[in-house]
Amino acid sequence: MKLILLGPPGGGKGTQSKFLMDEFNIPQISTGDMLRSHVKNNTLLGIKAKEAMNKGELVNDVLILEMMKLRFNDPDCINGFILDGFPRTIGQAEGLDKLLIEINQKIDHVIIIQVDDDQIVKRMSGRRLHPKSGRVYHIKYNPPKNIGKDDLTNEDLIIRDDDKEETVRNRLEVYHAQTKPLIDYYKNNVFKVDGKKPIEMVKNNIFNYLK
Numbered sequence: 760m761k762l763i764l765l766g767p768p769g770g771g772k773g774t775q776s777k778f779l780m781d782e783f784n785i786p787q788i789s790t791g792d793m794l795r796s797h798v799k800n801n802t803l804l805g806i807k808a809k810e811a812m813n814k815g816e817l818v819n820d821v822l823i824l825e826m827m828k829l830r831f832n833d834p835d836c837i838n839g840f841i842l843d844g845f846p847r848t849i850g851q852a853e854g855l856d857k858l859l860i861e862i863n864q865k866i867d868h869v870i871i872i873q874v875d876d877d878q879i880v881k882r883m884s885g886r887r888l889h890p891k892s893g894r895v896y897h898i899k900y901n902p903p904k905n906i907g908k909d910d911l912t913n914e915d916l917i918i919r920d921d922d923k924e925e926t927v928r929n930r931l932e933v934y935h936a937q938t939k940p941l942i943d944y945y946k947n948n949v950f951k952v953d954g955k956k957p958i959e960m961v962k963n964n965i966f967n968y969l970k
Contacts, residue, residue, distance in 0.1 A: 760785060760838065760839040760868075760969065761839045761840055761842075761867050762779065762840070762866070762868050762870060763841075763866055763868075763945070764779075764842065765869065765871045765938055766871060766873070766954060767874055767930075767931055767934050768879065768927065768931070769879045769927070770872045771872055771874070771954050771958065771961060772843055772872060775870075775962060776841050778966075779841055779965070782966065783839065784838050785835075785836070785838050785841060786833075786835045786836060787840075787841045787843050788836075788840050788842055788843065788845075789843050789845075790827075790845045793827070793830055794808055794818060797826055804826055807822055820850060820851050820854050821854075824858050827855070827858060828861075831862060839867070842855075846941065849944055852945070866945075867948070868950060868968075868969065869945040870952060870968075871942060871950070872952055872961065873951055873953060873954055873955075874954035874955055876928070876931050878955055880927050880928065880931075881899075884927060885897045886918070887907070888919050888922075889909040889912070891912070892912075894909060894911075896916060903916060950965075
């Protein structure tokens with residue numbers, strides 16, 4: 760089972776990925792994790808990527824696809840994989856298609872978790888973080904015992920820059936600009952699921968579709 764999972768930041772992709780990984784025994788492949796691993800292990804591709812990053816440039820698609828080609832050969836990908844955050848553009852989708860033809864594989868399904876922008880802003884701007892431990896709260900869904908304080912240490916909680924409304928709305932604009940063309944590109948394989956519904960219901964809708 761080879762899946763692409765698309766959805767807005769804060770839309771629940773991470774949560775649904777974990778369910779899919781457990782159910783189908785497939786890994787979630789994140790380009791960020793892959794990049795960090797290559798850079799950390801000082802591989803040839805990692806060295807090239809680091810050169811670009813040190814110059815403040817984006818790592819080009821060719822390098823990312825080379826890393827993916829290696830990753831798809833790992834033993835944990837034997838049953839398939841979930842691509843999270845890639846492709847982001849039509850150019851990346853075309854590059855991925857070429858790579859998959861080269862290794863005689865194909866994407867089975869593209870799942871899009873749909874959540875409207877205001878709901879995303881509400882979800883993300885309500886997050887509060889305890890910086891030292893990484894504990895995350897939400898003022899509505901998982902509030903701390905004392906407003907603005909960590910449950911265990913009573914230290915101040917913060918709002919991450921990524922969770923501030925202006926940042927979230929900017930990220931959503933980029934997501935919409937990049938993702939709409941991808942939905943059209945993959946139109947024959949696309950399954951849209953309502954991400955506003957409860958987590959378990961979203962999960963069941965995805966599983967019912969895949970099975």
